[in-house]
Amino acid sequence: MELPKGKHNEPVVRVQNLAIAYETHGGDVNAVRDVSFEIHRGETLGLVGESGCGKSTVAYGLVNYLGRNGKIVHGEIIFQGESLVGRSPEELRRLRGDQIAMVYQDPMTSLNPVLRVGQQMTEVLTVHRGISEDAARARCVEMLHRVYMPDPEAVMGRYPHQISGGQQQRVVIAMALLNNPALLVMDEPTTALDVTVEAAVLDLIADLRRDFDTAILFISHNLGVVARVSSRVGVMYAGEMVEQAPVREIFAHPRHPYTQGLMRCVPRLGADKAGSVLYPIRGRVPAPNHLPPGCVFEPRCDYATEHCRQERPALRQISNRHMVSCLRAEHIRASEWRPTEDIIPLLPAADAAEPETILNVDGLRTYYRQSGGSPLDLIGLGKKRYVRAVDGVSFTIPQGKTLGVVGESGCGKSTLIKTLIGLEPMTGGEAQFLGFDLEKKASQRDMGLIRELQMVFQNPDATMNPSYSVGTQIERPLRRFKVVPTNQVHAEVVRLLRAVKLDEHYYDRRPRQLSGGEKQRVGIARAFAGRPDLVLCDEPVSALDVSVQAAVLNLLLEIQREQGTTMIFIAHDLSVVRFFSDYVAVMYLGQIVEIGPAEAIYAPPYHPYTESLLAAVPIPDPSVAQQHIRLEGSVPSPLNPPSGCRFHTRCPRRQLLPDGGAICEREVPPMQDAGDGHQIHCHIPLETLHDLEPVVTIAA
Amino acid sequence: MITFLLRRAFYLILTLFAVSIGIFAMSEIAPGNIAINSLGNTITPAQEASFNAQNGLDQPAVTRYIRWMIGSDWRAAGLIGYPVRQIYEADLNRWSWWGALPDGTLFQNYTDDGENMIRVERLADGSTRDVPLGPEVWKTDAEGFPVFWGVDREGRAAMWVRGDDNEAWTLGKSTWRSSKGAPRAYIPLQKGLLRGDPGVSFFTRRPVAETLVPRLMNTLLLAGIAFVVVMPLALALGMLAGLNEGRFLDRLLSISSLVATATPEFASGVFLILIFSTWLKWLPGAVVVTSDTAIFERPQMLVLPIITLTLIELGYVLRITRASMVEVMRTNYIRTATLKGLPQWRIVTKHALRNALMAPITVIILHVNWLIGGIVVVETLFGFPGLGRYVMEAALFKDVFAIEAATMVLVVIAVGTQLVADLIYTYINPRIRYT
Amino acid sequence: MLVKDYMTRHPIMVEPGRRVVDAQRLMAESKVGHLPVVADGKRLLGMVSRAALSLRPEQLEGLSFWDLTDYMARLTVGRVMTPLSDIHTISPSSTLEEAADLMIAGHVTALPVVEDGGVVVGIITQTDLLVELRNLLGAIEPGWRVVVRMPDIQGEFGKVMQVITARGWGVMAMGCVRSPRRAELWDVVLKVRYCERDELVAELKKIPGQEIIDIRETTSYTQ
């Protein structure tokens, strides 16, 4: 419990009716309108919202860094009692980096590649405080200690590309804190990081807020992340603040229809497709220059009335510290919400009989040749080194089921499915699919095999060829696989478009005219055009906003149910994988460490790696209790994987074994069968693993 | 990093080698005829054949390439039985080849009748004396002919056949001269490019190196001054334009640099001559070299050529630097630097400069090729006696050894600067240094 | 109980070049009574208080309205502040008692907290000390506030604690001080929880030689 201070409650920063516009060819675009909030010492205000909602614009507006075409139209930013609007560039410069600091989304590009970490850090001090280089260095090293940087002295002498992404973000955070700023603005600081690294950085941010009593503006699109670090949360939509409340309050009792909609879009950890449903928000975020006349959310709102169409609501207080901008806030209850008819996905029917195995992978290996840097390599005599991207993976999938694959980036999950589909050459092992051998590359495969094995890609902006219309791109597989007679191709394309909830007007559209979600739908239509038996999904929803993500997941489920398709589904979001998959495989450094039915993976016994992944997942519910297990260090190089159990260098549970798990370094862990196809590769006995406490406990 | 540079150096050498073959092949397939070029188009076939044989032009291309690259003296020495040596004859102001007896005496051979070989021995004071040789010098070769290998009076390794009454044609001061008892085959002696001997020019009949070097010096002077003038100026102006992106200064610099790069040297040269020489009469419109030191005595002659040469480079480098600067100023790390509250000058000098220089430096160096093109044009336009004009003349004359030597020099310069660029690049880009 | 736990971090500060009128407005709007005057990089130069910013007639050249406006427009914080040489500063790792001592000695109501050679990290005021006092005496915890007067004998205090712990009650806060005007006795203030008033009184009365001076139920006034 925190002791009340009892006095002096003026906020560090107070924003009043802030409006920011960008000048474009077509006139000014109002990116942010009438946003107000305040942040006190030691408080974190989390700003959430989908992309294009103006979150980052608020952040950069706060530090008055809007580029040449951006301007503050009206409103006030009061920082430490004084207005920031209209200050001279020199005054602003003195505040930046001293009283106001920033942490950015992408740490790699935010650090200067040609200067050492030390040079970049010390200059903050030497410029603002005018202290000597040596004194500055000492303080920087101390600050790196504070952010739990291993070996700070050495890091000071390194270049940014020589340290890992998580460490880069720690450097950026340490740099921001050097001058003990009163306000810290963090723009998606963990978005580019892996879930385990993200958890560590979020812990760090919470620690630092306590120690430094800094006011933090924390921006993220991820509800789970915001729930973990914020004391209050503001929800932004189309450039407006639609709701603001303390973190527990807003997650327990969201009042604005948009906030409620967002929460219905994300699967709760532990929810699965049999027992729960995702409800996407219909429509899309309006462009800032095509706003509806009334409430900005009205076109997508289930509660909208004529009144909402005419009057734009202002943010108003509806209870102690809870503010919302909805005309009908008092009348709507989240619990009484019923989905409109057309977005209820039909649940998959229960299994009638034991399905046959469709894909059988045994000891699959994919190595990449790594060219070394020695002079011998120049003439091709160097020692051959291999990146073991996938190293002995075995599993089977029954017909019509979904296997989810999870793991940190670099664990080999993408390489696995690229090998299966023939984009990467297989180094060893076997993969049998419908009697076909998957050994050859895609270009040499039999057309029948190609037709039955398709893929849905991650990046919506790259999944479609920008040079051709939607129709042309869906037609291509139809013609190539001769799915339907040539004269029916057009009709079939229209049917496929309808199947992915796009109407036939989309036939002639160009990819640049589509939103991310629509592009992803077209990608799905293209993959399913040949009615394949197995579809590999490489993070199909991770680049999408949550409301679109829900819609795409529902769509995939629906098509899968209709066509009885088998899927392999890769995602880094453990909640999504749990929701979507029947079976889950957890990969680490090219190997499967645990595999089994989805519900079994998410409850003890766990593999220690699975356990730490689960502990790291940001859960969009502050009332959920989560164990604090953090992995140390970073993933070792797949060029030279650790001996024995590959996870032994980071395993937090080794102590459970006699002599601190010496066996883990020597011997490859045995496969232990926990029943029902649940396999764990670990030296720790199943019973011990079984007795571990569940990582996540959801309050009843 | 060392590996990286080693790799680059390896490829550069490979490139040089490929280029040398390329040029050789190119001059090989060319339909022109050196004999006609150097002797005029009234020669008889016999005269042409004789000329070709004397100059080794009757040999297959591969043989000639090898001779040119690694020399022919070692091969000739094997046939003659004595080593051959090149000496400088100060009184005649020329280089010539002699055979060397074991006691160090230098000799050449000739015969008037195809029967009695005569050895001309060179004495210490430069005079010669004839020593007749006995019939035992004739050796039977693989095909059964009695032959003798020696060095002829022109300094070529030559093969006489006993009793042969071969006729050789040589062009004297103004008339053709035919001599009897001439050798049947020749190997023109040269040390080869790898040992620093690029051969003898067909045009001037002088060693290529002798004429090439002063030309090269002149050109290096011209290009060097141009480079020293243009680089700092262009980089500075480019940075200035990039920092003021979109403002008037930027527009002015961008447009004028575009006009400067887009105008061919001969056109801008004509404009400059018209303005500064014909109209204002400030500067001479041509370079007249009367002596070796003329350039230093009237340095104003160099002003217009240098300006002409620099205009294109100036504009080009300026544009590249500007684009690079604009790009760098938009990066996230410059945003970080700004939001760290650093003063503008510090952002520019510490954060932007090194990054912004990376692109121009590599591109500038690659652009040395263009500079060479410019040199040819500028030297032609202003009558400047440099390497560019030398190449031009050699190419028009089909003077193979001269072209090859000059080309190799130019390619070595082009390729060498690339190596320098790599060094600079690795110095300013730490990412390369550690990978 | 260290300064760093009770000070206000990130205090509002002014630069010496600011006009006095601006500083006055800043103090009024943000409801603070002291402003550290800092140079670039938050290095302490001096302090100003509301009193220092008020007009001093002897410094004025005339009393006409225009003179006054002109004077105020030119007057900067740097000219009216109490310079660094005349003020006390404290480090964040000092104790609150040291802070109190400095304030009493210097007749000031606030101290700038500095570290690393003069960089301001916070400010501690009398109010902060009062907050500590309040919390020390448990004013924010609900329960019975009882004052027991006891003789200055070894073990007397233990008796009280024994009685309370024996019943399983909790002591939320306490303070000991020599009784006012009676130096041979001690007053002990206790905040006791989980008990009834009558029971508490009955138990304490059993201790010989001690007397209950005051007992009342208190709750927090401020949050």
Added chain:
Amino acid sequence: MAVIEQPATLTAPARPSVWGRIAAVLALLGRSRVAIAGLILVGFWVVLAIFADDCIIRPACWVGGGSDGTVVSTPWLARYSPFEQFRGRNLEGPSADHWLGTDRNGRDLWARIVQGSRIILVLAPISVLIALAIGGTLGLIAGYFGGQIDELLMRVLDALMAFPQILLYLIIIAALGPSAVNVVLAITIAGAPGIARLVRSLTLDIKTRDYVAAAQTRGESPWYIMFVEILPNARGPIIIDAMLRVGYAVFAIGTLGFLGLGLPPPSPDWGSIVNTGRKFIQAGHPWDALWASLSIASLVVGLNLLADGLSEELGRYR
């Protein structure tokens, strides 16, 4: 720097016609003053080249003739035949009769300059097109297949690029003799490696896109992927580069002409006009050199302005 994402324009016609696309490109160009200036300069020369005389309606011109001095065409914009010699009127300055003056042989300079534009505007684009075809294909192959093929191709092209271009021109022309075909050949050989490099780097980038992987998973042939999936998406930078290269080609043709390696006389190639004209500068007759220099400079500057404006506008909407 925050950038507002432009909303997809849903009102745009779904399938624009060819003219619609041309109009769109022109509209894009219209936004940039730089591009307009370039368009005017280039357009001026193109119009002159086309309407110099009635050649476009007189097939006799196409099969040759004219170069020997016989008049086969009726002048429109050119006023006189470029080969007609006006006796006694050599080395004159500009006059009402001969707008730009006459050359040493008494030929009308205006007519020769106009005729020269025709030569250069045919040769330059042709050589660039050929270089594009060769270099583009090599670049696609190197970029798409990678590995040993890439290594080998790029080494060869690097060697070609390390070679000073002017030497390439000199050697090729010196070897093969000055003619239009050889000029085109020389420029093609000199230009192809650069294009190959550009296309290769674009290919390396584009081949990592998911739609290429999608095509591969459909089992498409490498050639289909290269030319149908990859090439169309590289067109923007290629077009801009090609436009710059036409400028370089004009530049190079002029330089060759100036060095006496261009088209054989009496062909009115601009470079040769400067070359012969420069001897008369000191003699007080700068007109030949001046007009021809101005012409070539304005054309190359125009092409560069056009490419510059276009790339800037494209970059803004990327």
